[in-house]
Amino acid sequence: MAPITYDDFEKVEIRVGKVIKVEDFPKARKSAYKLWIDFGNLGIKKSSAQITKLYQKEDLLDSLILAVTNFPTRQIADFISEVLVLGVVLEDGEVVLIQPERNVPLGKRIL
Structure with a gap:
């Protein structure tokens, strides 16, 4: 990959959110969950995540995650x-979530 500048990195808005709802996503091409994530003042945002092999739905509820919040929306099946x-x-394609090690305010930006 080509090097980027700090100014390039600052364009990526990464924020802390809390998973408040999880559903199976049978219409996705690859096994995935539908997630509803609370970002505090930014509100609740939705995401599709291919994390079904390493995470159970009930384990994801109330967990803190990091997400890029300034990408354009993307339609995945009907979601x-x-x-x-x-x-x-x-290496096997499974995804391990990146999570804050402590409770932090929802919506806070990562730098």
Whole structure:
């Protein structure tokens, strides 16, 4: 990948959110969940996440996540994904969520 500048990085808005609702997403091409995420003052945003092998729905509820909040929306099957939840992609393609180690205010920006 080509190097970027700090100014480029500042254009990416990464914020802390809390998962408040999780549903199966059978219409997705790959196994995924529908997530509703509370970003505090930014409101509740939706996302599709391919994390079904490492995470159970009940374990995701009330968990803090990091997400890119300034991407354009994307339609996945019949669902509009508004944010990109961030995770580490393992060699087998599974995704491990990136999460704050402590409670922090919802909607806070990551730099």
